[in-house]
């Protein structure tokens with residue numbers, strides 16, 4: 001194994017050299033335990049090693065926002081502990097070459113990083129009830145912003161007439177000419193064939209898409225028998241090799257790196273929320289034209305909504321759906337919250353966290369490092 005198998009390249013090497021942190025080795029973060037991280041590096045025998053690591057107080061303090069804190073997929077400069085009791089310390093985070101992130105909903109301008117240094121994002125959909133060009137546009141927008149390559153699988157082709165899948169693929173191609181779009185059937189092993197073309201050594205991929213489109217099926221095929229894919233929280237449990245705790249970044253036997261974390265699993269819900277909102281953009285625009293900004297769109301004077309319904313410009317049924325929009329979004333958010341709680345509980349259960357909170361961490365850091373600023 002070499003660093004390149006973990007996704008390392010000359011660009012990262014340059015950034016690492018610039019830091020001149022002589023006591024550090026390059027390491028890639030494979031799991032975020034909130035306070036500690038899981039990290040992979042290559043030891044002197046050229047074996048892959050996994051360690052639980054923490055970030056230094058300096059890394060924490062130098063981050064001007066959450067988005068700048070280390071995230072799964074990041075490369076870091078890691079100072080390994082000198083003995084069993086010591087801590088492995090992240091001294092710096094290398095610049096990201098791609099970054100999959102999400103702006104948190106609402107008024108907040110906070111950005112949440114889902115995964116760093118992903119090369120290929122595979123969107124799985126089908127030509128049936130999941131097919132939705134608007135949602136696909138959302139995915140493309142996120143992927144373009146991240147800097148990664150978009151690959152779309154129009155899956156379950158065994159269930160639909162060939163023309164139907166082909167037509168769906170064609171519509172998707174027209175949305176983004178940079179994206180590679182394939183018609184596949186995971187049960188006929190066709191998805192795997194396609195993915196293998198992208199899974200070169202050192203290439204990191206991740207999968208997104210609605211529930212039930214076949215992501216787990218594909219991931220299981222990728223992982224082979226050594227790993228097991230478990231249920232709805234979707235943790236890939238590595239058996240035997242490095243550890244038995246859940247990993248969010250997995251080295252595949254045939255080369256390539258799979259990134260799968262709870263954030264990735266939630267992307268479908270945010271895209272749905274955005275798509276929902278956007279599909280009512282025209283109604284929202286009308287509400288802005290109401291005479292009073294607190295217009296209830298009932299008998300209020302100068303109501304643009306009522307005028308539009310009366311003139312036939314706005315369909316009444318559509319307006320009623322718009323009124324339910326917030327309810328719909330709330331439902332989505334509840335699902336999302338439940339998922340997050342599940343994954344947080346999982347993290348708590350799976351990882352013995354040495355310091356319970358950040359204050360403890362910083363105190364620890366000070367003890368270890370008296371001249372830490």
Ligand SMILES: Nc1nc2c(ncn2[C@@H]2O[C@H](COP(=O)(O)OP(=O)(O)OP(=O)(O)O)[C@@H](O)[C@H]2O)c(=O)[nH]1
Pocket residue numbers: 155156157158159184185186187188209210211212213214215216217218231232234
């Ligand atoms: N006919 C057919 N069924 C498929 C195909 N791919 C997956 N399935 C089936 O579709 C169902 C859902 O597949 P999953 O792989 O669990 O879907 P998922 O996208 O991981 O769904 P979540 O885990 O909920 O996110 C399973 O019963 C699969 O066997 C396919 O290409 N053709």
Ligand SMILES: [Zn+2]
Pocket residue numbers: 287290291295296297298300302303304305306
């Ligand atoms: Zn109004």
